[in-house]
Amino acid sequence: MTIPDRLLMGPGxxxxxxEVVVAFTQPLLGHLDPEFLHILDETCARLRxxxxxxxALTLPxxxxxxxxxxxxxxxxxxxGDTVIVGVNGVFxxxxxxxxxxxxxxxxxxxxxxxxxxxxxxxxxxxxxxPHARLLAVVHAETSTGVENxxxxxxxxxxxDTLLLVDTVTSLAGIPLDVDGWGIDAVYSGTQxxxxxxxxxxxxxxxxxxxxxxxxxxxxxxSWYLDLGLLADYVGTARRYHHTAxxxxxxxxxAGLGVVLEEGLDAAHARHRHVGGLLQDALPExxxxxxxxxxxxxxxxxxxxxxGVDDAKVRAELRVRFGxxxxxxxxxxxxxxxRIGLMGHSARERSVTTLLGAxxxxx
Amino acid sequence: MTIPDRLLMGPGxxxxxxEVVVAFTQPLLGHLDPEFLHILDETCARLRxxxxxxxALTLPxxxxxxxxxxxxxxxxxxxGDTVIVGVNGVFxxxxxxxxxxxxxxxxxxxxxxxxxxxxxxxxxxxxxxPHARLLAVVHAETSTGVENxxxxxxxxxxxDTLLLVDTVTSLAGIPLDVDGWGIDAVYSGTQxxxxxxxxxxxxxxxxxxxxxxxxxxxxxxSWYLDLGLLADYVGTARRYHHTAxxxxxxxxxAGLGVVLEEGLDAAHARHRHVGGLLQDALPExxxxxxxxxxxxxxxxxxxxxxGVDDAKVRAELRVRFGxxxxxxxxxxxxxxxRIGLMGHSARERSVTTLLGAxxxxx
Numbered sequence: 001m002t003i004p005d006r007l008l009m010g011p012g013x014x015x016x017x018x019e020v021v022v023a024f025t026q027p028l029l030g031h032l033d034p035e036f037l038h039i040l041d042e043t044c045a046r047l048r049x050x051x052x053x054x055x056a057l058t059l060p061x062x063x064x065x066x067x068x069x070x071x072x073x074x075x076x077x078x079x080g081d082t083v084i085v086g087v088n089g090v091f092x093x094x095x096x097x098x099x100x101x102x103x104x105x106x107x108x109x110x111x112x113x114x115x116x117x118x119x120x121x122x123x124x125x126x127x128x129x130p131h132a133r134l135l136a137v138v139h140a141e142t143s144t145g146v147e148n149x150x151x152x153x154x155x156x157x158x159x160d161t162l163l164l165v166d167t168v169t170s171l172a173g174i175p176l177d178v179d180g181w182g183i184d185a186v187y188s189g190t191q192x193x194x195x196x197x198x199x200x201x202x203x204x205x206x207x208x209x210x211x212x213x214x215x216x217x218x219x220x221x222s223w224y225l226d227l228g229l230l231a232d233y234v235g236t237a238r239r240y241h242h243t244a245x246x247x248x249x250x251x252x253x254a255g256l257g258v259v260l261e262e263g264l265d266a267a268h269a270r271h272r273h274v275g276g277l278l279q280d281a282l283p284e285x286x287x288x289x290x291x292x293x294x295x296x297x298x299x300x301x302x303x304x305x306x307g308v309d310d311a312k313v314r315a316e317l318r319v320r321f322g323x324x325x326x327x328x329x330x331x332x333x334x335x336x337x338r339i340g341l342m343g344h345s346a347r348e349r350s351v352t353t354l355l356g357a358x359x360x361x362x
Numbered sequence: 363m364t365i366p367d368r369l370l371m372g373p374g375x376x377x378x379x380x381e382v383v384v385a386f387t388q389p390l391l392g393h394l395d396p397e398f399l400h401i402l403d404e405t406c407a408r409l410r411x412x413x414x415x416x417x418a419l420t421l422p423x424x425x426x427x428x429x430x431x432x433x434x435x436x437x438x439x440x441x442g443d444t445v446i447v448g449v450n451g452v453f454x455x456x457x458x459x460x461x462x463x464x465x466x467x468x469x470x471x472x473x474x475x476x477x478x479x480x481x482x483x484x485x486x487x488x489x490x491x492p493h494a495r496l497l498a499v500v501h502a503e504t505s506t507g508v509e510n511x512x513x514x515x516x517x518x519x520x521x522d523t524l525l526l527v528d529t530v531t532s533l534a535g536i537p538l539d540v541d542g543w544g545i546d547a548v549y550s551g552t553q554x555x556x557x558x559x560x561x562x563x564x565x566x567x568x569x570x571x572x573x574x575x576x577x578x579x580x581x582x583x584s585w586y587l588d589l590g591l592l593a594d595y596v597g598t599a600r601r602y603h604h605t606a607x608x609x610x611x612x613x614x615x616a617g618l619g620v621v622l623e624e625g626l627d628a629a630h631a632r633h634r635h636v637g638g639l640l641q642d643a644l645p646e647x648x649x650x651x652x653x654x655x656x657x658x659x660x661x662x663x664x665x666x667x668x669g670v671d672d673a674k675v676r677a678e679l680r681v682r683f684g685x686x687x688x689x690x691x692x693x694x695x696x697x698x699x700r701i702g703l704m705g706h707s708a709r710e711r712s713v714t715t716l717l718g719a720x721x722x723x724x
Contacts, residue, residue, distance in 0.1 A: 001615065003388040003397060010392050012605060024386035024609065026365040028559055030372050030686045035365060062561070063425045063586060066604040070586045098585045191605055197390055199424070199561060199607035221583050223460045224425060224432045242428040243374060243553055245561035247386065248610065253363065324392045 006318075007345065009354060010326035011142050011299055012169065013191035013198050014342040016255070020196050023254035024247055031244040039253050040244065044234065046256035047202045050171060050194075050264060051186060053178040058204040059234045060252055061187070061225065062245050065168040068187030068201025070098050071225040072136075072164050075213050076185060079103030081133040084125050084161075086117040090143035090329055091166055095136050102221065107132065113144050113330050114301070116294040119152040126161060133212075134162050140170035142192075143329045145301035145338060147174065147294040154182035162209055168192060171202070172259050173271045173298035173342060184209040190248075193271065193298055195343025196255035199248040255343070272297045274341045277351045285358060290328075290336055298346065300339045301332060308362050310334050321357040368680070369707065371716060372688035373504045373661055374531065375553035375560050376704040378617070382558050385616035386609055393606040401615050402606065406596065408618035409564045412533060412556075412626060413548060415540040420566040421596045422614055423549070423587065424607050427530040430549030430563025432460050433587040434498075434526050437575050438547060441465030443495040446487050446523075448479040452505035452691055453528055457498050464583065469494065475506050475692050476663070478656040481514040488523060495574075496524050502532035504554075505691045507663035507700060509536065509656040516544035524571055530554060533564070534621050535633045535660035535704055546571040552610075555633060555660055557705025558617035561610040617705070634659045636703045639713045647720060652690075652698055660708065662701045663694060670724050672696050683719040 008015045029036035048058050061068045073095070077083060083104040085095050088111040096106045109125045111117040117137065126135055135156060140147055147170070156163045162184035170176055173193030178186055184206040191198035205213070205227070213220075213227055220226045224242065232239040259267050275297025279289065286305030289295060304310060310327065314337070317323045328336035341350055370377045391398035410420050423430045435457070439445060445466040447457050450473040458468045471487045473479040479499065488497055497518060502509055509532070518525045524546040532538055535555030540548055546568040553560035567575070567589065575582075575589050582588045586604065594601040621629055637659025641651065648667030651657060666672060672689065676699070679685045690698035703712055 001385065001388065001401065001612070001619075003391060003401075003612075005389045006391055006395070008390060008392060013390055013392060013608060016390055021387055023363065025383055026363065027367045028370060028375055028378055029365060029368055030370060030375060030688075031560070033368070033680070033686060039363065039365075063429065064604045064607060067425065067586045070584065094585070101581060101583050101585055189605070197607070197609040198393070198605040199610055219463060221463050222432065223456070223463055224429045242426045243551070243560040245426060245559070245610070246375060247559040247613070248561055248607070250363070250365075251609070257363075318395070324395060326392075 005322055007323045007350060007353060009340050009345055009350060010324045011338045011340050012189065012342060014195060014340060014345040016197055017195040017258045017344045019258050020251045020254045023250040026250050028246055031246060032238065032240065036246060037238065040234065040249060043249060043253045043256065046260060047204065049260060050256060051178045051204050052176060052180060053204050055204045055206055057210050057227065057231055059230060060249065061201040061203050062242065063201055064198050065187065065189030065201045066094070067225065068203050069095060069166065070222065071203055071227065072185045072187050073098045073102045074220045074222045074225055075227045076134055076162060076164065076209060077102040077104045078216060078218065080105065082107060082129055082131055084109060084122065084129060084132045084135040086122050086137035086148065088115060088117050088144065088146060089113055089138065089141035091138045091141060095166065099136070114146060114290050114292060116146050117148050119149050122153060123155055126156065130159060132161050134164055136164040138166040139176065140174065140296050140299065142169045142299060145291040145296050145299045147296050149294065151181050157182040162212060169299055172264065172267055174296065175268055178204060190252055190255065193342045194255045194259060196251050199245065200252050271341065271346045274346050274348055274351055275300060277348065278339065278341060281355055285362060290332055298340060298342045301336060302339070303336045305362055313361050316361055317357055323354055323357055367684055369685045369712060369715060371702050371707055371712060372686045373700045373702050374551065374704060376557060376702055376707040378559055379557040379620045379706045381620050382613045382616045385612040388612050390608055393608060394600065394602065398608060399600065402596065402611060405611060405615045405618065408622060409566065411622060412618060413540045413566050414538055414542060415566050417566045417568055419572050419589065419593055421592060422611065423563040423565050424604065425563055426560050427549065427551030427563045429587065430565050431457060431528065432584065433565055433589065434547045434549050435460045435464045436582045436584045436587055437589045438496055438524060438526065438571060439464040439466045440578060440580065442467065444469060444491055444493055446471060446484065446491060446494045446497040448484050448499035448510065450477060450479050450506065450508060451475055451500065451503035453500045453503060457528065476508060476652050476654060478508050479510050481511050484515060485517055488518065492521065494523050496526055498526040500528040501538065502536065502658050502661065504531045504661060507653040507658045507661045509658050511656065512545070513543045519544040524574060531661055534626065534629050536658065537630055540566060552614055552617065555704045556617045556621060558613050561607065562614050633703065633708045636708050636710055636713055637662060639710065640701065640703060643717055647724060652694055660702060660704045663698060664701070665698045667724055675723050678723055679719055685716055685719055
């Protein structure tokens, strides 16, 4: 198996940190070995720091970000519950679908792709449906490169409605303060700003989210994602649930170590800096920004210059230069790109490498 | 992070093949990169060979073996369906629980732990409940070390009832013939006889299982495990569903490569040979077999000799000798062990190493 080297500048996965690749080569331990449980505990502690939370129930779900999304909905929603979902891209849409499959009545608050959702509109929707059990929104929309403003939703803390936030693309890339913003449930992914390959989904739940889960009238529809059972393994009971994905946990432990050694503020500043460099340079080459509102530094969405063939140029970038950028979704399909600068890929060198290659192609 | 070296002789994970560890260090590719899709296709082709099937819908689920179990039930069962489950250990019990959460009415066929389920009893249960939509049974019970006889259940092919088999601990360790035995749905794990760390669950579905999935009256309750959506990514449509766990897929691809290079017959013979060596030697040291009926070569369950302290001796094995064996479950808890010889751990050296250490301890 000979695999070509790639500079990964799509919407994820990003390139893993070198320390993460080394972690994969460590001796495999069993999922009940005290030495492994120590690494698991340390991983959960590190996750609390990057999430900005003291939540006891903080752990990596054994699946990708979408498994984390599903874990949140199937544990927090019971059939017939009303759920408000903010939708301004693919991942808001996905939340609606996953919520429906968990039996929820979904109330959508839509905004145009490329725009942020005004948090007041979400609060107004809640005022009109105060019986909603959950309000869910994406922090960083991977399909459009837009940040939604979460902090004002803290107002939900004064109500019985839980706040659920998708931080797959935001975690460790832009500031996030789970406790300070009153977030009750949060899920993320490893393959974006954490600089770890895809395969795990960090999640965290506030005390009142845990109460909601404990007070369910029936078990969660998923056994694999049942947080009560998962808590018995990750917590002090150490009761076997499923065989933890040991190697991926080594990788996540290492990636979190890199992020925390750099420092969260420094990591955010690095993502902001390199994203700014790219977003300043692209218009000079004829690319126009797609995200006009609260653009993410770690994920830049752009319209291609007039006359540029999407598939052809992306293939040349990949084959000739070993660079991956992401295609557009929705309106942007075939007409725009999503360019990631996340985790280990978030370096000035990535920007100059891409711009240099583009200068020969467009 | 300094991780001690372990000889993994528990019920899984087993030690990964060296080629598998190397695969983790290969450059990361994106989940839509043609080079990665080629590896994914080759992985699915290799899975068909080890399963003994030509099923088009053969793929690795992005979670551990229990996620594969859940994928089978939530896609094949609709609320109110009757499901017959053979139960002679933890994993048969788990199937009942997962089936119930998918809305099934479960009819159990129980056998004592440590004994195999007489396949005629399963067929009789089916004769009494021919409307059952699914009959599910574990091939190799990881909790007891017993093999259930699957081949006679081929008779279900003449009925409308699908046959679902758990092959987590059997795949590549003992003969399995998915097509020849008329198995309609099968799931496995990577961390047993495939010699790959935990994290993926290979699954495969017959044409009539695919028809059942396509004919559902409502979508599967899980979006993450929805086989229709997964087939659109793994198949020719290449439609993005979730971000595939790239590194784990490299590892599985490599592990399957090792198994197929050795040859399935040779791999089975190796597991049989080393399991026999261990099972011949243990009684001489005072261990008594727990599985009296169809014992698995790759997983040996034994009662401890009189007066041996389970926790103390297992800790000494682990700390002083770097050897992991598994504790007992159910009746065997605290009184017996489960000793695995699977994948790369299935070597004569493992047997002599363990026996040598035990000779100093018991």
